[in-house]
Amino acid sequence: MRRFLVAGNWKMHGSLEMTAELISGISRSVLEMASLSEQRELAYDILVCPPAVYLQHAVSAAQSQPVAIGAQNVNAHDSGAYTGEIALPMLAELGCDYVLLGHSERRELFLETDVQIADKFAACVAEPQRITPVLCVGETLDERKQGATEQVVGRQLDAVLNQVGIQQMKNAVIAYEPVWAIGTGETASPEQAQEVHAFIRARLAEHDAEIAASMRILYGGSVKADNAELLFAQPDIDGGLIGGAALKVESFVGICRAAQKLASQA
Ligand code: 13P
Numbered sequence: 001m002r003r004f005l006v007a008g009n010w011k012m013h014g015s016l017e018m019t020a021e022l023i024s025g026i027s028r029s030v031l032e033m034a035s036l037s038e039q040r041e042l043a044y045d046i047l048v049c050p051p052a053v054y055l056q057h058a059v060s061a062a063q064s065q066p067v068a069i070g071a072q073n074v075n076a077h078d079s080g081a082y083t084g085e086i087a088l089p090m091l092a093e094l095g096c097d098y099v100l101l102g103h104s105e106r107r108e109l110f111l112e113t114d115v116q117i118a119d120k121f122a123a124c125v126a127e128p129q130r131i132t133p134v135l136c137v138g139e140t141l142d143e144r145k146q147g148a149t150e151q152v153v154g155r156q157l158d159a160v161l162n163q164v165g166i167q168q169m170k171n172a173v174i175a176y177e178p179v180w181a182i183g184t185g186e187t188a189s190p191e192q193a194q195e196v197h198a199f200i201r202a203r204l205a206e207h208d209a210e211i212a213a214s215m216r217i218l219y220g221g222s223v224k225a226d227n228a229e230l231l232f233a234q235p236d237i238d239g240g241l242i243g244g245a246a247l248k249v250e251s252f253v254g255i256c257r258a259a260q261k262l263a264s265q266a
Pocket of ligand 1: 009177182183184220222244245
């Protein structure tokens with residue numbers, strides 16, 4: 001049984017004050033919601049990914065709270081002359097549990113390649129695994145219009161799969177984020193998203209059906225409190241990677257509510 005994961009990507013937003021307030025506000029609300037639910041406990045996982053300079057503050061704020069902390073990027077090397085970069089052992093030392101890899105903004109604006117992303121992924125899952133990677137994949141509007149969605153997502157996935165192998169994928173999370181749905185208010189329909197999620201799972205299953213069935217695949221792109229339930233209800237959608245709506249307690253908790261509700265029906 002896969003547990004839903006509701007993840008917030010704060011991108012380059014926030015402040016020290018907001019970091020503490022958002023994490024404590026989310027924790028308070030989701031625990032209260034859970035205590036009133038049928039299960040009487042949190043039936044899904046929560047992750048927030050603030051900017052790197054706030055990670056330590058976020059880890060402190062999340063102590064004893066039901067919120068895991070993740071970074072938005074990492075360098076593939078453990079140390080060295082890489083000015084401005086942050087290494088995995090540093091994130092692990094801080095207490096980060098997750099790291100986003102290959103977000104479309106990193107691919108597009110910072111020209112990260114499939115190979116670089118695969119190298120970062122390999123560094124995350126090298127034994128003993130230090131941090132759980134959240135591998136982001138997704139097509140642009142042009143690529144979708146050309147009917148190349150599966151080709152693009154397949155290529156992005158294969159770049160990692162071929163480098164690390166399916167056994168090393170099993171402790172990772174995948175996030176399908178169609179670029180045309182990010183920050184646009186235009187969400188993929190539940191059917192459109194499900195179609196790509198099923199494709200991703202089938203691609204993983206070609207290597208190992210059991211691992212494919214156990215992996216969480218999140219949807220990202222204009223997820224809001226009012227569309228989360230329909231998206232998360234799809235058989236291959238295991239939660240969301242949330243941008244804009246992750247910056248306010250109410251909107252993020254509204255999305256968490258959908259996860260709690262669906263988990264109770266499962
Ligand atoms: P929005 O939810 O703002 O569309 O952003 C999605 C995203 O990029 C999360 O990583």
